[in-house]
Amino acid sequence: MAARNSDNSDGGTMITYEIMAPFITCVNNLIKAITNSTIKVRCVRAYQGFPEDKDDKSLECVFHDSKGTRIQATFPNNLVQNFGNILREGGIFCIKNFFVRPNTLRNKASNHQFRLLMNVKTEMVEVNDHRFLREMFDFKSFSEVSQYENVDDSSFFDVIGVITGPGRVISQSKYRLIEIEISDENHNKLFCTIWESNVDLYLDQLKKIEGTIPIVIIQFCKRNLFRGEIRISTHFQASKVVINADVKEVKDFRMRIREDSRFVQQVSVIQGGQRVGGEYDDLQLKSLEDLSCLEEGSCWVFGKIDSVECHYGEWYFLACKTCVKKVREVDNKFNCSGCTKTHTYAVKRFKFVVNVVDHTSNASLLLWDREGSQLLGRNVTDFLGNGGQVAPKNSIPSLIEEILVGQKVFFKLQLKNHIEYYRSYPFTVNKVCNISKVVDKYTPKDF
Known part of the structure; x- marks a missing residue:
């Protein structure tokens, strides 16, 4: 992959890329000693990194290769301007020249032993490949999430389910949250705490799905133990909450529950932004x-x-x-x-x-x-x-x-x-x- 400069009509410099039939390395074959590998990956998630540090504006990404193997990548502050506008979730990219580092992050978006650190020599270009694998979600079953053994509160994962308790906003001087109840196709339940910026996104989507069964995907959530009960929660900008998304995973889930009368009864009733129902329907x-x-x-x-x-x-x-x-x-x-x-x-x-x-x-x-x-x-x-x-x-x-x-x-x-x-x-x-x-x-x- 080579960069080529050309002048545009405004007198500036435009960078275009030529792919020179690179040798593609699988993510599992990356080694720390080689810094000029080329990978071909799909972007699963991109978000601003490390919210604990207010001065950190780095970009965190999760990619998967043609075999579905995921790896986390960091674009430091000085590279965000160059690559931030190129990266898009779902896009396929060829990336060359990066450091391979141990994955010792406190909050892991991938369980791979390594993570990628981009540098000033990194080259990246988006490519088209309709045959390339697309696995945007890594769902855990509710039964797996609810296991008490070896509670891992450092790794992100995804869940999908029906909103059976829409919750209500709790506002404090320093934070806002909303706790919702979701059910899987077998009516196993999980409580999820949605924090800060995701609260408004959740409420906006909830208003738009009146008259349908609300199927929610919580992408990049974390597991935690609260008063002896396993729950999940969003985590700063890393997490993403989508309701009734136009994706295959939601369509497949809806097909699996289409004959379940208990879910049909969960059709949303939005009144002034507050759904009355769910856990409070026919309260015993x-x-x-x-x-x-x-x-x-x-x-x-x-x-x-x-x-x-x-x-x-x-x-x-x-x-x-x-x-x-x-x-x-x-x-x-x-x-x-x-x-x-x-x-x-x-x-x-x-x-x-x-x-x-x-x-x-x-x-x-x-x-x-x-x-x-x-x-x-x-x-x-x-x-x-x-x-x-x-x-x-x-x-x-x-x-x-x-x-x-x-x-x-x-x-x-x-x-x-x-x-x-x-x-x-x-x-x-x-x-x-x-x-x-x-x-x-x-x-x-x-x-």
């Missing part, structure tokens, strides 16, 4: 009195918040910024026993108890950060005071009580298999719903 509630005889599992209950109290003497805790487990402060450092990491700072997260009543009984429920933030509409730091005054950790701020007491809420509880536990400890809340339309619809009539 248990009374607080019922909790005394239920076995292990999960259930929804209604409760009016009567009071708020600390949990073991505190209404928030210091959490690890990586795995959100509680940390221990030692010499101004924060040690986490969950991921065994030490950090210079910790994140403040909600953890408090609400006492609720319904028409049958009362119960104590433990709320963690996600549910607390949703009901309060704020994060911990919003309640810590200003002007140098810090609210005590062992006393519920009066503003929290003002906001919560009197709220009518649906709580999704996770029950253990021995009721003796709850004589001393509160029930753990996994999810809350305070959407007024849903609450008004299902609130017990005699309450």
Whole structure:
């Protein structure tokens, strides 16, 4: 592959490329000692790299060769202007002259042992080849994702499924998120947290698919363990969320579920940007009195918040910024026993108890950060005071009580298999719903 300069009508220099029948190397045959190899690959995904570094404007790409083998490539800041406008997802490229480096990235978009680092000698040109393999997605099954063994939170993968719980936006001072529920063709379910810029993209697409079964692809998501449950989430710019995309994978999935009446009932109903339905369709509630005889599992209950109290003497805790487990402060450092990491700072997260009543009984429920933030509409730091005054950790701020007491809420509880536990400890809340339309619809009539 050779570059040739020619003058254009504007007096500038235009670069064209001539492919000189290069010897194509398969991705699995690349070696670190050779820097002038030529590969022929399809671009699967391109995104701005390493969001942890605000000064890093590099471009990360994932390619696959004619055998489907994937490899990640980095175009450093100084090369983005040259190659950024050429690269496009789905395009086929011949690339020559690059470094082959060990794949030691913290967030891996490919499981290949190597990654590619482009340099000033790199040459790249897009080519046409209708016979070249096209594998834009690397789907994992829900059963594979849900396995507890060897939870890998560093590698990206793709999932496809039907949106059965569209979620609602949770906005905080520093972030926005929406948690959705998706089901595979066998009705296995996964929760997915969509973060930041992907929230608006998701909502915009959701509005446009009224009257159809919403099939979503989460490309380049990550797996994480949250309160003993495997979930997935998007990761900065790397992830991509598409609903009812015009691709073969979605068409094939739709064909496989076309006779399933349960999915037909999931046809979207968008009302003012909020889909009413999914998990809240025909909501089956248990009374607080019922909790005394239920076995292990999960259930929804209604409760009016009567009071708020600390949990073991505190209404928030210091959490690890990586795995959100509680940390221990030692010499101004924060040690986490969950991921065994030490950090210079910790994140403040909600953890408090609400006492609720319904028409049958009362119960104590433990709320963690996600549910607390949703009901309060704020994060911990919003309640810590200003002007140098810090609210005590062992006393519920009066503003929290003002906001919560009197709220009518649906709580999704996770029950253990021995009721003796709850004589001393509160029930753990996994999810809350305070959407007024849903609450008004299902609130017990005699309450």
